[in-house]
Amino acid sequence: xxxxxxxxxxxxxxxxxxxxxxxxxxxxxxxxxxxxxxxxxxxxxxxxxxxxxxxxxxxxxxxxxxxxxxxxxxxxxxxxxxxxxxxxxxxxxxxxxxxxxxxxxxxxxxxxxxxxxxxxxxxxxxxxxxxxxxxxxxxxxxxxxxxxxxxxxxxxxxxxxxxxxxxxxxxxxxxxxxxxxxxxxxxxxxxxxxxxxxxxxxxxxx
Amino acid sequence: xxxxxxxxxxxxxxxxxxxxxxxxxxxxxxxxxxxxxxxxxxxxxxxxxxxxxxxxxxxxxxxxxxxxxxxxxxxxxxxxxxxxxxxxxxxxxxxxxxxxxxxxxxxxxxxxxxxxxxxxxxxxxxxxxxxxxxxxxxxxxxxxxxxxxxxxxxxxxxxxxxxxxx
Numbered sequence: 001x002x003x004x005x006x007x008x009x010x011x012x013x014x015x016x017x018x019x020x021x022x023x024x025x026x027x028x029x030x031x032x033x034x035x036x037x038x039x040x041x042x043x044x045x046x047x048x049x050x051x052x053x054x055x056x057x058x059x060x061x062x063x064x065x066x067x068x069x070x071x072x073x074x075x076x077x078x079x080x081x082x083x084x085x086x087x088x089x090x091x092x093x094x095x096x097x098x099x100x101x102x103x104x105x106x107x108x109x110x111x112x113x114x115x116x117x118x119x120x121x122x123x124x125x126x127x128x129x130x131x132x133x134x135x136x137x138x139x140x141x142x143x144x145x146x147x148x149x150x151x152x153x154x155x156x157x158x159x160x161x162x163x164x165x166x167x168x169x170x171x172x173x174x175x176x177x178x179x180x181x182x183x184x185x186x187x188x189x190x191x192x193x194x195x196x197x198x199x200x201x202x203x204x205x206x
Numbered sequence: 207x208x209x210x211x212x213x214x215x216x217x218x219x220x221x222x223x224x225x226x227x228x229x230x231x232x233x234x235x236x237x238x239x240x241x242x243x244x245x246x247x248x249x250x251x252x253x254x255x256x257x258x259x260x261x262x263x264x265x266x267x268x269x270x271x272x273x274x275x276x277x278x279x280x281x282x283x284x285x286x287x288x289x290x291x292x293x294x295x296x297x298x299x300x301x302x303x304x305x306x307x308x309x310x311x312x313x314x315x316x317x318x319x320x321x322x323x324x325x326x327x328x329x330x331x332x333x334x335x336x337x338x339x340x341x342x343x344x345x346x347x348x349x350x351x352x353x354x355x356x357x358x359x360x361x362x363x364x365x366x367x368x369x370x371x372x
Binding site for chain 2: 033041044048140198
């Protein structure tokens with residue numbers, strides 16, 4: 001049985017992990033690929049998840065994740081440790097995603113992953129769709145499409161704050177560091193992004 | 207119509223569905239391997255000489271280093287076994303005679319005591335055959351006779367240079 005994507009809860013505050021990250025980064029700077037491989041395995045799910053929710057396309061998310069890790073490795077010498085490795089890596093990935101989306105612009109093709117079987121048993125989701133239709137799986141798929149369409153209608157900064165905060169669970173401060181803006185800006189963007197989403201998904205929100 | 211807080215709560219429940227969207231099983235293992243391979247290729251490409259590329263390959267895959275060591279050891283062992291075999295001894299017995307024959311055909315050859323004793327008849331018979339140079343016309347020319355040089359045929363050496371044994 002598969003599990004849901006892990007969401008990082010305050011990664012920068014996890015002292016043990018950040019110390020370990022620092023050691024791995026120091027080794028990777030000396031050319032130790034095993035150390036970097038450990039960093040990749042540690043953060044690839046989170047980076048992939050962010051890329052996926054930004055693009056709504058599995059292949060694009062995979063490519064962007066791969067390119068982000070390769071770019072980060074090349075730039076590792078310039079990483080001074082002012083922020084955590086996680087924040088620095090996220091910044092690289094987010095910049096890559098935004099550049100990619102600017103190039104892609106109107107050519108958009110959704111490639112949505114299958115919902116985890118667990119999703120059908122998630123009490124929140126069951127409560128949401130059971131009232132709509134007895135055809136639960138069809139309803140789930142339809143809802144998934146509608147959700148992704150609504151996400152793609154948001155501007156990139158708004159989509160990013162929703163992805164990082166409401167889906168991945170990052171705190172406002174961490175999002176501010178990643179997006180290089182203050183917490184008030186993050187909160188404002190989040191407020192407007194939610195308003196737009198509520199409008200797009202009004203069929204599902206009473 | 208719900209209050210804004212309730213609507214926000216509904217939206218959060220909707221967005222929770224997106225956490226269940228995930229790639230196919232095994233995707234992250236493959237992704238990590240792809241990243242690793244790309245970085246390895248980049249590292250190997252950055253090495254300047256073929257020797258550095260060769261060595262770096264062993265760093266990535268120690269099994270290759272072990273395989274090479276075993277292969278080299280096997281070659282050495284095979285060479286040792288072959289050198290100890292009966293055929294190689296037979297070759298070494300025949301070698302001096304053939305070497306003498308080759309030397310005898312050389313224009314600057316001086317016969318040794320052993321040659322003149324052991325293969326006198328044999329060399330006389332071989333010297334009857336005409337000289338054929340394999341290195342070009344210069345080697346086929348008659349040498350200038352001097353103190354240490356001799357005619358091609360050892361049997362017609364000056365009497366003062368022939369070593370006689372009792």
